[in-house]
Amino acid sequence: MTQKIALVTGAARGIGLATTKLFIEEGWQVAMVDRDGDELAIAVDGLDEAKPFVYDVSIPEQVTEMIAAVKGAFGRIDAVVNNAGVADFGPIEETDFARWRRVMETNLDGVFLVSQAAIPSLKETKGALLNIASISGLRASTLRVAYGTSKAAVIQLTKQQAAELGEYGIRANCVCPGPVRTKLAMAVHSQEIIDAYHDAIPLNRYGSEREIAEVIVFLCSERASYVTGQVVASDGGFDSTGVGLP
């Protein structure tokens, strides 16, 4: 059987690295993309079924080059996981345009650019797009004007992709993680926010990178062959409660 190839962005650490490892456990090979070359070199060390690609997903020329490099190295792309993201906690009046753009460039433009560049390859394989949004894209909060808006847009972009690309056999789905103790989250989660999440989440805890990766890999796999256009929260039940984001 042909070995499947997943392209995972933001793969140097956190949810992207856990996703890479799970794909490999399930027999895939992985193109690990990240703009942090040092961290990526450490992450890929010992992963025989993965190759590193140092690119920034928010820069159009780099994305074109990156897809060509991945295609050159592996010959095909069966799934693209748009996971690279940056966090930002700030209210509207404190979010200047440069800060707004910094968030949109990676969280939204990056998903658009990588997905668009990968479409010709995904048409060949009838592959899958998997975009990482967030519970912050499902709920408003007083602190996440740029981050929450970028993630809500990723949810809609996923639905657009599913509607448009279904005729080529390409599926597009979106995962909305709840809080996970990664570098991204812990840079912005105060003790107060951590305690509030513990209280508000029905499972009363943060998720693990692996728990998010399980959903991502499932949705990219043949096991989800009739699932497209879906938004799946992997959040310990948080979104079902109606409680506001801390």
Ligand code: NAD
């Ligand atoms: P992380 O900071 O641990 O990892 C993100 C990776 O993306 C880093 O290695 C970083 O170098 C890379 N990256 C950032 N911008 C990039 C760019 N422009 N080009 C290439 N690489 C880039 O973060 P994480 O928590 O694992 O987050 C992964 C995804 O999950 C993000 O989209 C994030 O918004 C989302 N998410 C995380 C949480 C959480 O609580 N951790 C919750 C909801 C959603």
